[in-house]
Amino acid sequence: MPIDPECLQCFDAVATALSFRAAAERLAVSPSVVSFRIRQLEEQIGEQLLARSTRSVELTPAGERLLPHARKLLEDLAACRQMASGQAEQAPVELLVGTRFELGLSWLVPALPRLEAAAPWRKLHLHFGDGPDLLARLRQGRIDCALTSSRIAEGSLDFRVLHTERYVFVGPAKLVRRLPLRGPADARLHTLIDIDSDLPLCRYFLDRAGGSAGWKFARVERMGTAGAVRLRVLQGRGIAVLPLHSVAADLKRGRLRRLMPRVELQSEGFRLLWLRRHPQAHAIASLAAELEQIPMQ
Numbered sequence: 001m002p003i004d005p006e007c008l009q010c011f012d013a014v015a016t017a018l019s020f021r022a023a024a025e026r027l028a029v030s031p032s033v034v035s036f037r038i039r040q041l042e043e044q045i046g047e048q049l050l051a052r053s054t055r056s057v058e059l060t061p062a063g064e065r066l067l068p069h070a071r072k073l074l075e076d077l078a079a080c081r082q083m084a085s086g087q088a089e090q091a092p093v094e095l096l097v098g099t100r101f102e103l104g105l106s107w108l109v110p111a112l113p114r115l116e117a118a119a120p121w122r123k124l125h126l127h128f129g130d131g132p133d134l135l136a137r138l139r140q141g142r143i144d145c146a147l148t149s150s151r152i153a154e155g156s157l158d159f160r161v162l163h164t165e166r167y168v169f170v171g172p173a174k175l176v177r178r179l180p181l182r183g184p185a186d187a188r189l190h191t192l193i194d195i196d197s198d199l200p201l202c203r204y205f206l207d208r209a210g211g212s213a214g215w216k217f218a219r220v221e222r223m224g225t226a227g228a229v230r231l232r233v234l235q236g237r238g239i240a241v242l243p244l245h246s247v248a249a250d251l252k253r254g255r256l257r258r259l260m261p262r263v264e265l266q267s268e269g270f271r272l273l274w275l276r277r278h279p280q281a282h283a284i285a286s287l288a289a290e291l292e293q294i295p296m297q
Contacts, residue, residue, distance in 0.1 A: 003041065003044055003045075004037070004040065004041070004044075005073075005074065005077055006037060007037040007038070007040050007041035007044070008041065008070045008073060008074055009027065009074065010023060010027065010033075010034045010037040010038055010041070011037075011038060011041055011049060011050075011063075011066070011067075011070055012067070012070055012071055012074060013026050013027055013034070014034065014038060014050060014057060015050075015059055015063065015067050018056070018057045018058065019057060020034050020035060020038075020052075020057065038050060045062070045066070047060070047062035047063075047066075048060050048062060048063075049062055049063035049066060050063055092121050092122075092123070093121065093122045093123070093280060093283045094122075094123045094124075094125065095122065095123070095124055095125070095144045095145065095280060095283065095284065095287065096125045096126075096127055096142075096143045096144050097124055097125070097126055097127070097143065097144065097145055097146070097147065097287075098126075098127045098128075098129060098133075098134040098137055098138065098143040098145070098146035098147065098148075099126060099127070099128060099129075099134075099146070099147040099148075100128070100129075100130065100131070100134070100147065100148065100149075101128050101129075101130075101225050101227065102225060102226045102227045102243070102246060103147055103270065104126060104128055104147070105227070106227075106245070106246060107245075107294075107296055108126065108147065109126070111291070111294045112124065114294060115287070115290060115291075115294075118290055119286070119287075119290075122283065122287070124287075127143050131148050131149075134146040134147075134148050135148070135273075138157070138273060138274070138275065139156070139275075141275070144274060144278065144280060144284060145272055145273060145274040145278075145284045145287070145288075146272070146273045146274075147162075147270060147271075147272055147291075148270060148271065148273060149165060149268045149269065149270040149271070156275060156276055157273050157274065157275060157276060158273070158274055158275075158276045158281070158285075159271045159272060159273040159274070160271060160272050160285065160288035160289070160292070161269045161270075161271045162269075162270060162271055162272060162288065162291050162292045163269070163270060163292070163296055164267050164268070164269050165243050165244075165245070165267060165268045165269065165270050165296075166243070166244040166245075166265070166267045167201070167204040167205070167241050167242065167243055167244060167265045167266065167267065167268070168241070168242065168244050168247065168251070168258055168265065169181075169205050169239070169240075169241050169258065169259040169260050169263070169265065170233060170239065170240065170241075170242060170247055170250075170251070170256040170257065170258055170259060171190070171233065171238075171239035171240075171256065171257060171259050172233060172234065172235075172236045172239075172255070172256060172257075173254055173255060173256060173257045174236065175236055175239070176239075176257040176259065177257075181239065181259045181260060182260075184214040184215050184216070187215045187216060187217050187218075188216055188217065188218055189218060190217055190218055190238060190239050191217065191218055191219050191220070191221055191237060191238030191239070192217040192219070192220050192221070192238060192239060192240065193220075193221045193222075193223055193229050193232050193233060193237065193238040193239065193240040194220060194221075194222060194223070194229065194240060194241075195222065195223060195224060195225065195226065195229065196222050196224070197220065197222060199212070199220070201226065201229065201240060201241040201242065202240070202241045204241050204265045204266045204267075204268070205241050205260065205263060205265050207266055208263050208264060208265055208266060209260070209263055221237065221238055226242060226243065226246065227246075229242060230242055230246055230247060230250075233256065234250065234255060234256070239259060241265065245296040272284070272287070272288040272291060
């Protein structure tokens, strides 16, 4: 038979007070109820737990062995009730979050104090990498979740779209005034700066402009990361497509100017991804909901 928790409560109360009457007062029941539950517990266990006399109550060796386990079980039961009712403190959780370099430095790291204040029981660690590296680590279980704009359509991953990332075609203000970009013919006068030779940034413009066939730039310079591309453009070394949030301040201050403003560049949703059966899936989904409320910087 399963042990009745109320019997364990009575046993704990009597073992603490070494008095059936005091235990009854503590539990707000009659002494006869306490006696009945103690006898029931002894029958279930098959051992005498308390040595009773008219003047004293003492734990037997079996009672001494049982007492710490009984108290631990009662604590666990109380914790279960609190957790189910939402009254318990959240158990500590540690998550390793993968992120792109620029996104992590410009948005996620500045958001950490807000995230820590919202959930002090949660500890976030960061891993920086590019899209393929993050996806590989996620599938291998080497990170818990990943911030990326990569489009994923596979059943093993869950994701939540956090924000829409808009892109703009920009150039240094002085260069744009001297050599405006009005169409494909003007592209031959400019250096295009991008991450690599596949032009992952410029494709947000080229896809809207009808493809790359008509757009032949004087040269292409590869910088490896969007952050480096931005700095190179600010140095006056060329033009580039960049996330709007990363150059918004530069545009406002007049250091950069938009190119081809009538072409509406493609946007990209960036999202938080995690393995569908991840043991901390609930905590990761909660993190995603919090990140959704933090504006891009």
